[in-house]
Amino acid sequence: MAGPYINQAHIQGLVEAKKKQIANRAMQIQNLVRLQEAEISELAALQLTVSPIGKLPTELLIKVFYLVVPPELFSDQGSDNTDQIVDGAHRVSQVCHHWREIAHGAPQLWVDGFRFSVSERPxxxxxxxTTAWLERSHPLPITIYFHCTAGGNLDPGVGFKETELFRILLSTTRRWRHVIWDIPYLCPLGDLHPGDFEGLEQFTIENRDLRPPTKSLDVFLSATRLREVGIRTHGADQPDIIEVFHFPWKQLTSLTLEDGLSFGACRDIMLQCTSMRSMKIRSCSWDALEVSPAPPVVVLPFLNTLELHVDGLVATALGHLFPSLALPALKSLNLSFNDPLHHTVMWDTALFSEFQIRSPSVEKIVLTAQETAVAVENLLALVRHSPAVTDLTINVFGIDDVFVHGLQVKENDPHPLAPRLVTLALGHPVDASSDELDSALEGMIRSRWKPTGDSRVFDANVPRIASLKTVVFADRRNRVSQEFSSGLVALLEQGFDLIFK
Structure with a gap:
């Protein structure tokens, strides 16, 4: 029996009709979505007129904006294309007309972190x-970040300094509060006039391709408000670049000199900084033959924090720096060494101890030696002449039981090492004497530990010291003995903090 006849043309017509119907439905849905979005916007506008934030005083609303807008107004979005740099304050100004008026009239929202991607053809x-930002931030001091996107190929004569963009910026130099200079050429700074930097408080150079100018930079001498300077060349081979900068060293309170700089030049500059509070020096260039003998002792009465990182010839570097220093206010001392030519670093203990005697207030010491050990007599002398230290980190290779025994508080010892020690961090102990080291560590910890709230009367033969609260061990998680762990269980239960990294 033959099946029913199917009219192909009729079916095709039904298919086309159904497609049109679906398309119509999609169009209707899109229209409804648009209507819904419009109604949502109208609802939000109505709610804004009666919401608390719509009634906030302008001054308070500006403070709210300042909290929610990132401090870097122009943040890099992973590209040097300025079209992709998004301004946080600008986003706030786009919420509504009222907010835009407030944001554009609040210069404090526009003063920080403007980044210029420098090129010869802005x-x-x-x-x-740039023009809009300068207008909106007027008249407040501003922070500017000059960043070179041309890989260091700018022409020093007719490059960026000849552009209209730089001429616009030059008209506002008296408003520059913090300048970050990531451009290989310094010649644009040499064209500035005395007084242009009268508002400058902080100046930072960060560029690995930095090239010295043909003349010294004297414009900073008139920067009476300048307090913080940082020069980070990221390993560039320019040991004498620091000598072209004529900063008012005596008025600076914070100084960072890193990478590629002559240690001798750093020392000579450091001794001029009599108002310094914080200083960090990392030197990769050291020639003992070119450094003059240590000058007479110079007192830096306000220096609170000192970080010194020396690559190579550690003993020579320390011998030429610390005999010239007296730091009565120093609280934090961070020393880092890298001397691949010597398996064990040693320095003149007597000279360094004299420096410590002139700097008796150090409370925090961090000593790091990369891939090398430090002589135990130097370590013990370092601690012995730091009576105020409360936080001690010794991160060097070869820590042994001799050093740890030196830290143990013994009966009838009127002058124990580090009597105020509260936190101790030790790294890279020797492998050969694990049992002896574990025994020495446990004895040292017990001699310095006193439970919180312990009202026991101290033995007259035991010197009064602070209670050791925390000990941190590096690289010992897999080597600590069972006896060592079990021996300290009682102390851990009483509140002692033992950390393995």
Missing amino acids: SRLELEQ
Whole structure:
């Protein structure tokens, strides 16, 4: 029996009709979505008129904006294309007309972190952004980050300093509060006039391709508000670059000198900084033959924090620096060494101890030696002449039981080492004497531990010391003995803190 006849043309017509019907439904849905979005916007606008934030005083609303807007107004979004740099304050100004008026009238929202991607041909967008930013931040001091996107290929004579963008910026130099200079050429700074930096408080150089100018930079001498200077060349081979900067060293309170700089030049500059509070020096260039003998002792009465990182010839470096220093206010001392030519670092204990005697207030010491050991007599002398130290980190290779025994508090010892020690961190102990080291560590910890709230009367033969609260061990998680762990269980239960890293 034959099946029913199927009219192909009729079926095709039904298919086309159904497609049109679906398309109509999609169009209707899109229209409804648009209507819904419009109604949501109207609802939000109505709610804003009666919501608390819509009634906030302008001054308070500006403070709210300042909290929610990132401090870097122009943040890098992973590209040097300025079209992709998004302004947080600008986003706030786009919420509504009322917010835009407030944001544009609040210069404090626009003063920090403007980044200029320097090129010889700034785009029209860059010029417009710069002009708008300078107008909106007026008259407050501003922070500017100059960043070179051309890989260090800018022409020093007719490059960035000849552009319209730089001329616009030059008109505002008296408003520059913090300048971050990531451009290989310093010649644009040499064209500034005395007084241009009268508002400058902080100046930072960060560029690995930095090239010295043909003349010294004297413009900073008139920067009466300048307090913080940082020069980070990231390993660039320019040991004498620091000598072209004529900073008012005596008025600086914070100084960072890193990488590629001559240690001798750093020392000579350091001794001029009589108002310094914080200093960090990392030197990769050291020539003992070119450094003059240590000058007479110079007192830096306000220096609170000192970080010194020396690559190579550690003993020579320390011998030429610390005999010239007296730091009565020093609280934190961070020393880091890298001397691949010597398996064990040693320095003149007497000279360094004299420096410590002139600097008796050090409370925190961090000593790090990469891939090398430090002579135990130097370690013990370092601790012996730091009577105020409360936080001690010794991160060097070869820590042994001799050093740990030196830290143990013994009966009838009127002058124990580090009597105020509260936190101790030790790293890279020797492998050969694990049992002896574990025994020495346990004895040292017990001699310095006193449970919180312990009202026991101290033995007259035991000197009064602070209670050791925390001990941190590096690289010992897999080597600590069972006896060592079990021996300290009672102390851990009483509140002692033992940390393995």
